[in-house]
Amino acid sequence: MGCPPTLEPVDDKDGDTDADTDVSAPDSGPDDTGLPPLVRCAVTEVEPNATTTDATALPREVRACGQFTDRFDVDTWAFEVVQEGWLGVEVDAYAIGSEADITVTLSSPGLGLTVVASSWGQLPDARLMLPAQPGPYFVSIRQEGSRQMGGEDYFYEVLASASKPPVETDIREAEPNPLGSPQVLGAARSVFGDVDASADEDWFALEVPVGLPTLRLAVVAEALGSQADMALVVRTVGGTELGRTSTAEAGSSIDPSISLPSVDAGTVLIGVIAEGRPTDVGAPYWYALSVSLEGTP
Ligand SMILES: [Ca+2]
Numbered sequence: 001m002g003c004p005p006t007l008e009p010v011d012d013k014d015g016d017t018d019a020d021t022d023v024s025a026p027d028s029g030p031d032d033t034g035l036p037p038l039v040r041c042a043v044t045e046v047e048p049n050a051t052t053t054d055a056t057a058l059p060r061e062v063r064a065c066g067q068f069t070d071r072f073d074v075d076t077w078a079f080e081v082v083q084e085g086w087l088g089v090e091v092d093a094y095a096i097g098s099e100a101d102i103t104v105t106l107s108s109p110g111l112g113l114t115v116v117a118s119s120w121g122q123l124p125d126a127r128l129m130l131p132a133q134p135g136p137y138f139v140s141i142r143q144e145g146s147r148q149m150g151g152e153d154y155f156y157e158v159l160a161s162a163s164k165p166p167v168e169t170d171i172r173e174a175e176p177n178p179l180g181s182p183q184v185l186g187a188a189r190s191v192f193g194d195v196d197a198s199a200d201e202d203w204f205a206l207e208v209p210v211g212l213p214t215l216r217l218a219v220v221a222e223a224l225g226s227q228a229d230m231a232l233v234v235r236t237v238g239g240t241e242l243g244r245t246s247t248a249e250a251g252s253s254i255d256p257s258i259s260l261p262s263v264d265a266g267t268v269l270i271g272v273i274a275e276g277r278p279t280d281v282g283a284p285y286w287y288a289l290s291v292s293l294e295g296t297p
């Protein structure tokens with residue numbers, strides 16, 4: 001197969017209205033990312049490719065194309081990470097007009113990594129962003145649910161790319177950081193952390209000064225391709241709970257945030273609590289916590 005001939009022009013996000021349909025002469029218009037325009041469908045899957053042994057090679061930084069021949073079709077792609085760094089894996093289907101609902105599994109058997117993504121943010125397509133060790137990686141793409149069909153309307157694009165760190169933070173969490181021994185934030189206003197173990201809780205101690213009683217906390221994780229499902233808890237040193245949120249209650253945002261208008265001066269304890277499955281541990285499950293203190297409006 002090739003790219004579906006019925007594929008409508010796709011917004012290539014470079015500010016013009018044409019699509020980059022001619023892969024031999026990528027659009028030279030300005031690009032939001034500062035990176036060269038992506039080449040689309042320079043690689044197409046080669047069936048059969050259901051397993052890691054017959055995977056299609058996926059060059060980095062290239063949007064490759066595949067199609068589900070029927071609802072049981074599984075497509076496996078293989079690539080190599082040669083240098084430690086942030087890795088992004090995106091699979092688009094819905095976003096480019098496909099009928100397919102997808103589930104994506106990223107694995108690196110030698111590294112003991114297996115992570116499944118089926119959506120990100122408010123979109124039904126899948127995106128993974130994680131700090132990656134060097135080694136061979138596989139992306140397995142299948143359809144989700146039994147009502148799926150196959151054929152030319154059931155296509156997708158997959159991209160594996162090296163990435164800058166998706167967030168900048170002042171400090172990194174230091175495990176162990178249980179409730180009884182929280183990490184002191186000091187002047188830091190943002191922390192990078194991850195889910196180190198099953199039911200991980202990361203606790204931070206924040207000094208609330210007189211005159212800045214409004215405390216706002218926000219976690220960014222799933223919105224940027226982390227698979228971490230986190231909740232936030234705020235309590236006094238004495239044990240009184242001042243606030244709690246969870247992703248289930250977060251409304252329009254998947255990642256939790258909390259705003260407390262009048263916190264007494266003194267130390268508060270901030271807990272970032274893993275709510276995912278017990279196996280949701282390791283590099284794909286990271287978060288950034290940001291903290292702000294303001295005066296009464
Ligand atoms: Ca296929």
Ligand SMILES: [Ca+2]
Pocket residue numbers: 047048049050073074075076
């Ligand atoms: Ca296949």
Ligand SMILES: [Ca+2]
Pocket residue numbers: 173175193194195196200201202
């Ligand atoms: Ca942790």
Ligand SMILES: [Ca+2]
Pocket residue numbers: 175176177178196200201202203
């Ligand atoms: Ca911890």
